[in-house]
Amino acid sequence: MDCGLCNKKPAKVELKYLGKTICNSCFIRITKRRISKNIRVNKLVEKGDKIAVAVSGGKDSVLTLRVLAERCKKLEVPLVALYVDRGDEFAKKCGNIAEKVAKALGVKFYNLSFKKELGVSMADIIKITGKIGANRCSVCGVFRRRVLDRKARELGCNKLATGHNLTDEAQSALMNFVKGELKNFSHFGAISPKSGFVRRIKPLREVPEEEARKYVELKKWDHIPLPCPCRIGSLRFNFMSYLEDIKQVRPGAEFAICKIGDELAKVSEKKLNGAAKKCTKCGELTSREVCRVCEYLTFK
Numbered sequence: 001m002d003c004g005l006c007n008k009k010p011a012k013v014e015l016k017y018l019g020k021t022i023c024n025s026c027f028i029r030i031t032k033r034r035i036s037k038n039i040r041v042n043k044l045v046e047k048g049d050k051i052a053v054a055v056s057g058g059k060d061s062v063l064t065l066r067v068l069a070e071r072c073k074k075l076e077v078p079l080v081a082l083y084v085d086r087g088d089e090f091a092k093k094c095g096n097i098a099e100k101v102a103k104a105l106g107v108k109f110y111n112l113s114f115k116k117e118l119g120v121s122m123a124d125i126i127k128i129t130g131k132i133g134a135n136r137c138s139v140c141g142v143f144r145r146r147v148l149d150r151k152a153r154e155l156g157c158n159k160l161a162t163g164h165n166l167t168d169e170a171q172s173a174l175m176n177f178v179k180g181e182l183k184n185f186s187h188f189g190a191i192s193p194k195s196g197f198v199r200r201i202k203p204l205r206e207v208p209e210e211e212a213r214k215y216v217e218l219k220k221w222d223h224i225p226l227p228c229p230c231r232i233g234s235l236r237f238n239f240m241s242y243l244e245d246i247k248q249v250r251p252g253a254e255f256a257i258c259k260i261g262d263e264l265a266k267v268s269e270k271k272l273n274g275a276a277k278k279c280t281k282c283g284e285l286t287s288r289e290v291c292r293v294c295e296y297l298t299f300k
């Protein structure tokens with residue numbers, strides 16, 4: 001069968017939501033175009049920006065870093081890479097890959113650790129997880145976001161890029177629906193509102209997970225092919241499989257869910273306008289009296 005777009009090369013990649021199977025070169029071309037369009041339309045990278053990108057060594061962050069390195073070079077926008085080391089063996093391997101990729105692109109690499117930045121070890125995370133009855137990933141995620149935010153700010157960056165793809169976003173939206181928390185939509189979308197110190201940007205926001213993987217594999221880019229081992233049993237892990245079921249019935253579901261999520265993000269922004277408070281313990285922005293980081297640290 002020939003490619004459903006160029007009609008020349010052999011069809012290799014099935015895009016169910018388009019009802020087409022296309023060749024590898026068309027796949028690379030349209031994916032690249034989709035990412036560029038997201039960056040342009042949502043103004044993710046602009047002249048005068050200084051951008052930090054969170055790298056984990058996984059496929060999404062490697063793709064994000066490479067896309068941004070190219071884009072930022074063109075616009076003469078400074079770019080730095082931030083890696084957060086949790087302090088275990090898996091993290092060490094990921095850090096090495098992340099550093100290698102960043103250095104090859106000429107992007108300054110910062111190796112941050114929970115230990116240095118927050119005084120927290122992996123043993124502490126396990127202890128906290130047990131006491132609050134949460135999954136390790138949720139505790140880890142709260143700490144990681146804090147370390148990244150703070151470092152980006154320290155370095156004078158106005159934006160922090162993450163590797164979130166369309167599938168991650170659709171999962172987040174589903175989780176937010178089920179929790180019934182409108183305020184959770186405030187970090188939804190390709191770019192977060194101006195209210196925070198550092199805006200979050202998601203260059204891969206329009207790319208489904210399997211396509212990000214395919215892209216990195218076709219390009220033969222160095223990355224850690226395994227997801228974090230802690231994620232099994234997390235709430236997100238369950239939603240991952242629900243979303244897969246939904247996609248069987250409606251292949252375009254991720255796009256549709258995110259579209260509704262974007263509308264809710266606007267409502268959330270309007271409703272919460274200026275509602276962010278400062279944590280009474282550490283002074284960081286939070287929607288609560290005491291932020292999650294400070295709350296978790298008391299269980300150490």
Ligand SMILES: [Zn+2]
Pocket residue numbers: 003004005006007008009022023024025026027
């Ligand atoms: Zn083609």
Ligand SMILES: [Zn+2]
Pocket residue numbers: 279280281282283284290291292293294295
């Ligand atoms: Zn705090």
